[in-house]
Amino acid sequence: MCSIHYRRVDFSDGGRELLASPNVLSIRPEWEVILDPITDIFRTMHVTAFGQHRLEATAPWGLIQKKQTEEKVPPSGKKISPTDLAHFAMLSRGNCWLSVEGTPEPIPLTGGDCFFLARGTSFILRDSLRTHPKKSFGEVAATDGSNVAHYGGGGAPTTVICGSLSFDRASLKPITQLLPSFILIKADEPHTLALHNTMQALASEMAEQAPGSEVVATRLAEVLFIQALRAHIASEPQRKQGWLRAIFDPQIGTALSAVHDSVNTPWTVESLAATAGMSRSAFAARFKELLGQTPLEYVTEWRMQKAMQLLGQRDKKLIDVARSVGYESDAAFSKAFKRVVGANPGEYLKRGFRDP
Structure with missing residues (x-):
């Protein structure tokens, strides 16, 4: 949906419109560009992705993300309010269970599944419903300049690409109107080829640690966010609420x-x-x-x-x-x-x- 639409404009003089000044002739294009509202919002707001890391988890493992009550300072140094945050994760290998505050039943995830959670939403990610999460995502974050975090008991492996997005304060209200609190994109859903390609590129960029990887990963995360919203729009037309x-x-x-x-x-x-x-x-x-x-x-x-x-x-x-x-x-x-x-x-x- 984040596209530019076009409107045909017909002029009886073949596309030429004479302005008020008798000495000025304006050549107007036959096609006039019109921005759709979703494109306009994304062009206007400022989105910053930060904290991307790859979680290499081995069973048994369980992590919890609670509601944030304190301001965080991302690597960019820009202090932001927790109300500016959204979280995203992609399962690139293995299987796990996702429990989201306000969602009655746990959700099984398999490789290629992706989810986004809007600000202020608690969630749990774990290998099994029998596993009790003992740590938060922040406690097992990558250290020493690495973007790979390891956690778990040494059993079956699961790889999760994680990260957060911040939205410029000027853009916060349109974002809250635009975003559902929870977006789940399953790997087998239609309209998700571009999304999965971006996921794979992000996972690859984070694995290689090449020069400029942090910048590229941030840009890919921003693209991933927009593509996830587009996939959500395409896959759940009957459940749109609010602004959508x-x-x-x-x-x-x-x-x-x-x-x-x-x-x-x-x-x-x-x-x-x-x-x-x-x-x-x-x-x-x-x-x-x-x-x-x-x-x-x-x-x-x-x-x-x-x-x-x-x-x-x-x-x-x-x-x-x-x-x-x-x-x-x-x-x-x-x-x-x-x-x-x-x-x-x-x-x-x-x-x-x-x-x-």
């Missing part, structure tokens, strides 16, 4: 696509309802039902997400950022920014929230 359910709704999804395609348009509830082909009242009610906020709250918050991204670019003036997200004056933009973000643009930048 909204974006696949024929009418609300059309309005969301319009917002993400043209965030600087002066949207109103009436114009969004017309885009969706619904009455104003029916559109507003359906939008609130699916997303938990009003249409204009969504528009404003997404404008501020885009604005935070633009503010991190040193060459952007405040008025240019304001106009890029639909405000004619920097004063009106700053007022809206402070209402949503809790700080005006200058304060926001002084606190060090620029993109790295």
